[in-house]
Amino acid sequence: VGCGGSSDNAGGDDDTPVIAFVQTGADNDWRNAHTVSVKEAAADKGYDLRFAEGQSKQENQIKAFSSFVNQGVDAIILAPIVETGWDNVLEKAKKRNIPVVILDRKVKTDDESLYVTYIGADTYTEGKKAGKWLAEKMGGQAKVVELQGNPGASPTINRFNGFREAIADQSGIEIIASQSGEFRRSKGKEVMEAFLKKYGDDIDAVYAHNDDMAIGAIQAIEDAGMKPAEDIVIVSVDGVRAAFEAMVDGKLNCTVECNPLQGPLAMEAVEKILSGQADQLDKVTLIEDSVFEMEQAADVIESRKY
Numbered sequence: 001v002g003c004g005g006s007s008d009n010a011g012g013d014d015d016t017p018v019i020a021f022v023q024t025g026a027d028n029d030w031r032n033a034h035t036v037s038v039k040e041a042a043a044d045k046g047y048d049l050r051f052a053e054g055q056s057k058q059e060n061q062i063k064a065f066s067s068f069v070n071q072g073v074d075a076i077i078l079a080p081i082v083e084t085g086w087d088n089v090l091e092k093a094k095k096r097n098i099p100v101v102i103l104d105r106k107v108k109t110d111d112e113s114l115y116v117t118y119i120g121a122d123t124y125t126e127g128k129k130a131g132k133w134l135a136e137k138m139g140g141q142a143k144v145v146e147l148q149g150n151p152g153a154s155p156t157i158n159r160f161n162g163f164r165e166a167i168a169d170q171s172g173i174e175i176i177a178s179q180s181g182e183f184r185r186s187k188g189k190e191v192m193e194a195f196l197k198k199y200g201d202d203i204d205a206v207y208a209h210n211d212d213m214a215i216g217a218i219q220a221i222e223d224a225g226m227k228p229a230e231d232i233v234i235v236s237v238d239g240v241r242a243a244f245e246a247m248v249d250g251k252l253n254c255t256v257e258c259n260p261l262q263g264p265l266a267m268e269a270v271e272k273i274l275s276g277q278a279d280q281l282d283k284v285t286l287i288e289d290s291v292f293e294m295e296q297a298a299d300v301i302e303s304r305k306y
């Protein structure tokens, strides 16, 4: 970060804020839309964005984060793959007076002063909405298989628990198997193949923690000679375009939206922080989302932004 710039001109390189973004990876459609949103919002503000992604490994994210601290960037935005294990690097940033915005996924720490603000989706409520929708759709009777996200990730934990809260008083809704599909299409397909081998016709419904895994499951169901959304009801989370296409095609029953277009909110927070107004920010900002069913998909697909 330069010194000696004497004017406040946005065009002057020395005055351009340098913002680092440590992303989880590029696992799926949601994640790619999220990355684009953050990059575009940074460009709109005229910030110099330094981007790194962890390829789904926390150690890669920790390395990238530390290196941005050493570079003395003006702020760091972190989308943490997993919840725990961040205290050390966050303390490093705090010592260097580098403000940190936690975006999308949560961190678990005893010291809340290690980050300025958290912005993300209400993933617990998403899990609850999926559970409530499925229990209603199935009339309170179903054997369900669950495709979880990455172990230890806040949306995985929340979508797991939120779903269970929603079906707690539904003794006829039974989760017969639950395994990680890592938020990936290929892994979702692989795990669903194994579920089908083991439980076959017993499976009434799939609950996938994201759309990409649901799309993988749809392929597995078709490969097994069954009709997705008819023989096996499928509900997932995210609301990406591919999910709407699958609903229009009659292969996915429902998606609970999780808006990845979080860049503008993140950059507004950064702007406040850089102008000394961090105290005006809420500690937690949760983004509200809707539920979309197959029957509505054709009407809304054109208006979808991701």
Ligand code: GYE
Binding pocket: 027, 028, 030, 031, 104, 105, 121, 123, 155, 183, 209, 210, 211, 237, 238, 258
């Ligand atoms: O649902 C999934 C992505 O953290 C809320 O991560 C996000 C989730 C999203 O990989 O598709």
